[in-house]
Amino acid sequence: MAVATEPGLKTSRYRKVAARRRLRYYGTVALFLSPWLIGFVALTLYPMVMSLYYSFTKYDMLTPPRWTGLSNYRFMFTNDPFFWKSLRNTAWIVLIGTPISIVFAIGTAMVLIRVKGGRSAYRTIFFVPTMVPAVAATLGFVFLLNPSGPINTILRLLHLPEPLWFQDPQYAKPALVLLGLWVIGETMIIFMAAILDVPAHLYEAADIEGAGPWQKFRHITLPMISPVIFFTLVMGVIWGFQYFTQAYVASASAGAGEIGYPQGSTMFYGIWLYQQAFSAFHMGYASALAWVLFVIIMVFTVIMIRTSNRWVHYQGGGGFR
Amino acid sequence: MQTPAGARGVQATSIVVASGRPRRAPSEVRRRRFLASVADHAVAIFFAMVFLTPFVYILATALMTKSQALTGSLWPRPFQWSNFAEVFRTMPFWRSTANTVIYALASTFGVILSSVPVAYALSRMKWRGRNAVFLLVLATMMLPGQVTIIPLYVRFSQWHLVGTLWPLIIPAFLGDAFSIFLLRQFFLTIPEDLVDAARVDGANQFQIMWHVVVKLAKPAIMAVALFQFLYAWNDFFGPLVFTGNNPKVWTLSVALQQFTTYQRGVLWNLQMAASILFMLPVIVVFFLAQKVFIEGVTLTGVKG
Numbered sequence: 356m357a358v359a360t361e362p363g364l365k366t367s368r369y370r371k372v373a374a375r376r377r378l379r380y381y382g383t384v385a386l387f388l389s390p391w392l393i394g395f396v397a398l399t400l401y402p403m404v405m406s407l408y409y410s411f412t413k414y415d416m417l418t419p420p421r422w423t424g425l426s427n428y429r430f431m432f433t434n435d436p437f438f439w440k441s442l443r444n445t446a447w448i449v450l451i452g453t454p455i456s457i458v459f460a461i462g463t464a465m466v467l468i469r470v471k472g473g474r475s476a477y478r479t480i481f482f483v484p485t486m487v488p489a490v491a492a493t494l495g496f497v498f499l500l501n502p503s504g505p506i507n508t509i510l511r512l513l514h515l516p517e518p519l520w521f522q523d524p525q526y527a528k529p530a531l532v533l534l535g536l537w538v539i540g541e542t543m544i545i546f547m548a549a550i551l552d553v554p555a556h557l558y559e560a561a562d563i564e565g566a567g568p569w570q571k572f573r574h575i576t577l578p579m580i581s582p583v584i585f586f587t588l589v590m591g592v593i594w595g596f597q598y599f600t601q602a603y604v605a606s607a608s609a610g611a612g613e614i615g616y617p618q619g620s621t622m623f624y625g626i627w628l629y630q631q632a633f634s635a636f637h638m639g640y641a642s643a644l645a646w647v648l649f650v651i652i653m654v655f656t657v658i659m660i661r662t663s664n665r666w667v668h669y670q671g672g673g674g675f676r
Numbered sequence: 677m678q679t680p681a682g683a684r685g686v687q688a689t690s691i692v693v694a695s696g697r698p699r700r701a702p703s704e705v706r707r708r709r710f711l712a713s714v715a716d717h718a719v720a721i722f723f724a725m726v727f728l729t730p731f732v733y734i735l736a737t738a739l740m741t742k743s744q745a746l747t748g749s750l751w752p753r754p755f756q757w758s759n760f761a762e763v764f765r766t767m768p769f770w771r772s773t774a775n776t777v778i779y780a781l782a783s784t785f786g787v788i789l790s791s792v793p794v795a796y797a798l799s800r801m802k803w804r805g806r807n808a809v810f811l812l813v814l815a816t817m818m819l820p821g822q823v824t825i826i827p828l829y830v831r832f833s834q835w836h837l838v839g840t841l842w843p844l845i846i847p848a849f850l851g852d853a854f855s856i857f858l859l860r861q862f863f864l865t866i867p868e869d870l871v872d873a874a875r876v877d878g879a880n881q882f883q884i885m886w887h888v889v890v891k892l893a894k895p896a897i898m899a900v901a902l903f904q905f906l907y908a909w910n911d912f913f914g915p916l917v918f919t920g921n922n923p924k925v926w927t928l929s930v931a932l933q934q935f936t937t938y939q940r941g942v943l944w945n946l947q948m949a950a951s952i953l954f955m956l957p958v959i960v961v962f963f964l965a966q967k968v969f970i971e972g973v974t975l976t977g978v979k980g
Contacts, residue, residue, distance in 0.1 A: 390794060397817055479963075
């Protein structure tokens with residue numbers, strides 16, 4: 356018996372078959388998605404809810420969690436000296452370190468783009484530090500920047516001042532920023548691709564108008580790569596708030612295990628949280644710290660997104676300001 | 677004499693005359709361009725040297741004697757190659773390497789296994805809510821790890837898995853947002869006709885995925901595998917949290933950090949030698965697979 360003949364096209368038998376086929380299709384979709392679905396529930400949703408719960412308790416893993424209401428948060432904002440200090444240090448890295456990195460990445464990308472031959476060799480040299488494990492890179496820089504180390508030797512030869520870098524509270528964070536600049540390769544490559552994507556006719560039109568290189572950069576290149584700048588900025592900020600490994604390794608190595616060495620200048624939010632959770636086992640308090648961090652990151656991200664349409668210029672309109 | 681405004685910025689290297697034969701630019705212009713290119717190269721070389729300097733000094737120090745490494749001198753005298761062997765005697769390097777390899781290989785395998793079907797469903801299958809799920813996947817990429825790690829630690833601790841590599845390996849089999857994103861972007865570029873041809877031949881979704889999409893997406897899958905391997909090899913926070921209490925299971929990153937923590941600048945030469953041994957495998961892998969890495973990075977940044 357024909358299933359799909361006019362006018363009996365949508366017979367109930369046809370509909371049943373189609374429904375069963377659709378069910379099987381969605382079943383396959385669900386099957387394919389299952390690893391991520393399970394992961395989402397087990398590794399994201401569940402832990403987020405649990406950590407929110409823990410943040411209202413006192414929990415040391417030896418006894419069951421004890422409900423304490425808002426006391427963790429109250430302590431955090433009024434009585435915890437390291438909360439504000441670590442927040443300040445983290446804000447420094449986010450507000451100063453991230454923009455410097457982006458400027459440096461764009462700068463090196465522009466330098467590299469102007470080179471016509473052997474570009475891939477240079478690109479490799481700039482990219483390899485990104486591959487280096489953070490622990491090894493940090494140790495390398497702690498050594499390089501140690502007060503009697505090679506960099507200071509060079510500075511001495513050039514009659515420049517020799518900071519104590521990781522031994523000096525004023526210079527510890529700048530030293531970490533230097534480390535961050537060394538591993539700029541990945542970001543640089545992203546910017547290179549974006550800059551090379553800018554349509555040539557825009558530059559040609561500017562040439563006819565008599566624009567100089569800086570004007571071309573400021574009015575063509577920058578607006579056209581602004582989506583990439585925005586993307587890197589957002590990811591950089593989100594990552595900056597979670598800054599941990601480099602600070603932990605640097606302060607442990609330079610300060611023989613004292614976190615935040617020297618004098619708490621490398622006490623970042625992530626470090627304080629780690630110490631509270633896995634050294635002191637204040638699981639409830641650490642969870643509260645984690646949620647405050649999460650809210651701060653969300654607020655920052657929303658602000659960045661909201662203000663982005665003022666300076667981010669998406670292709671589709673094209674052209675200059 | 678004023679050159680017209682347009683002539684100043686011309687980039688073309690030759691001027692095609694009516695007869696069609698390219699004509700060489702006048703020697704003035706050629707010389708100016710040559711000098712500009714020399715200047716560009718000089719700047720690039722300067723930057724390249726700055727970037728290479730840390731490697732050079734770390735390697736140099738790795739070859740110094742203990743006392744010379746403390747002096748900040750710039751060239752080892754004599755060359756002490758035995759430092760590399762010494763590293764194996766002063767820290768559990770072999771075992772840490774084995775742990776790191778296990779973690780890296782297992783998690784890479786898990787990520788590929790779990791992310792390919794998800795990316796396939798998100799790109800080559802049509803269903804309601806597909807975009808919403810994709811946005812959700814992206815959102816999880818921006819989630820700070822601190823918010824989820826404490827309950828996960830508690831759970832794994834209750835299951836007596838803290839102090840093993842399992843808490844690091846198991847999540848790899850449950851999908852990885854970054855890999856899913858990369859793969860999905862790539863899968864979208866596969867032409868519809870190939871998929872249609874397979875469907876006409878009676879292939880079901882599994883067969884299409886395996887025989888058509890996966891075969892064509894080998895470069896992207898390679899890139900994902902390399903990224904995950906690199907991430908696991910370099911990972912510090914995860915291993916620190918979940919294996920920190922059990923030295924037998926330390927990965928290289930944790931072992932190296934522990935080894936250097938109480939040094940107070942004493943054994944710089946060994947610390948640097950150990951650092952070099954730690955970074956060597958990934959640098960070698962990188963050189964063998966350069967193109968894959970860089971294409972992968974470009975794929976995320978620009979198409980993202």
